[in-house]
Amino acid sequence: MNKKLIEKIEQLKQAHNAVVLAHNYQTADIQDLADFTGDSLGLSINAAETDADVIVFCGVKFMAETAAILSPEKTVLLPDELAGCPLADMITVEQLRDLKQKHPDALVVCYVNSSARVKAESDYCCTSANAVEVVESLPTDREIIFVPDQYLGQFAAERTARDLILWPGYCHVHVAITEDDIKNAKAKQPDAIVMTHPECTGPVKALSDQMLSTGQMLRYAAKSKAKQFIIATETGIIHTLKKQNPQAEFIPATDRAICPNMKRITLEKVLWSLENMQYKVTVPQEIRIEAKKAIDMMVEILPR
Ligand code: 13P
Ligand code: SF4
Numbered sequence: 611m612n613k614k615l616i617e618k619i620e621q622l623k624q625a626h627n628a629v630v631l632a633h634n635y636q637t638a639d640i641q642d643l644a645d646f647t648g649d650s651l652g653l654s655i656n657a658a659e660t661d662a663d664v665i666v667f668c669g670v671k672f673m674a675e676t677a678a679i680l681s682p683e684k685t686v687l688l689p690d691e692l693a694g695c696p697l698a699d700m701i702t703v704e705q706l707r708d709l710k711q712k713h714p715d716a717l718v719v720c721y722v723n724s725s726a727r728v729k730a731e732s733d734y735c736c737t738s739a740n741a742v743e744v745v746e747s748l749p750t751d752r753e754i755i756f757v758p759d760q761y762l763g764q765f766a767a768e769r770t771a772r773d774l775i776l777w778p779g780y781c782h783v784h785v786a787i788t789e790d791d792i793k794n795a796k797a798k799q800p801d802a803i804v805m806t807h808p809e810c811t812g813p814v815k816a817l818s819d820q821m822l823s824t825g826q827m828l829r830y831a832a833k834s835k836a837k838q839f840i841i842a843t844e845t846g847i848i849h850t851l852k853k854q855n856p857q858a859e860f861i862p863a864t865d866r867a868i869c870p871n872m873k874r875i876t877l878e879k880v881l882w883s884l885e886n887m888q889y890k891v892t893v894p895q896e897i898r899i900e901a902k903k904a905i906d907m908m909v910e911i912l913p914r
Pocket of ligand 2: 670694695696697698723781782783784844869870871872
């Protein structure tokens with residue numbers, strides 16, 4: 611069944627000169643089918659560099675929007691139009707404008723998990739892979755607003771010793787990972803390295819060994835000599851961690867860490883997206899130009 615589906619997808623990919631990009635939280639079959647898998651930063655770079663005419667983005671809407679901002683000449687498809695990110699929806703452009711009015715001299719850093727309109731209203735974009743470097747690069751005599759994820763913002767504030775004005779957004783998947791989850795996992799596997807996504811809460815991060823984006827987790831595991839890892843992020847990444855490191859064991863901090871929006875994408879929907887060229891993600895030109903300025907900072911200037 612899957613074999614037939616995959617064959618059809620491959621044929622349509624060729625016919626449309628399409629590339630399939632998948633986030634590390636996608637299901638195993640989608641990750642295996644994709645031409646590129648990665649974290650938000652890696653996928654943005656791939657979207658900007660590919661010479662395909664069509665990008666099928668297996669992820670959530672803000673990721674497809676980022677691809678559309680970077681590659682306006684390409685057709686960007688999101689196989690499920692309802693695959694959103696509740697964290698990205700936690701701040702509107704009007705709320706950001708209000709915050710900017712209260713701090714008129716502040717620079718605005720927005721996490722890539724945000725709408726195109728919020729990016730357009732920001733000075734710098736960042737991902738979990740480079741939030742610290744972005745904040746570090748900013749002049750010390752300016753206030754900094756950081757939206758929308760308070761836990762990534764806290765992490766960047768601690769690492770850079772900067773005082774950030776934080777927005778109270780959060781990812782429901784990552785805040786559901788608790789201190790007890792880490793303590794229980796460590797009690798069973800005391801030698802395991804705990805790799806945690808910076809969207810987790812402060813107390814969870816305090817119990818962790820490494821705070822990393824999903825792409826950084828993959829690179830860290832590949833270089834490490836450790837044999838066991840506790841993974842405090844969405845469990846989809848464990849498929850690729852296991853595939854790339856068959857000698858090591860990867861234990862989810864909790865099986866509850868599943869992003870229902872990421873899991874909306876299925877092989878069938880990828881096929882339908884190529885058959886019907888659906889669902890096209892576009893960004894109005896005036897928003898795109900402003901949002902691109904903020905995204906260029908992270909794609910071109912900052913290290914991965
Ligand atoms: P990464 O950029 O680390 O892949 O994270 C994306 C995301 O949505 C985290 O929840
Ligand atoms: Fe958004 Fe959280 Fe899902 Fe990432 S895991 S896409 S931040 S809801």
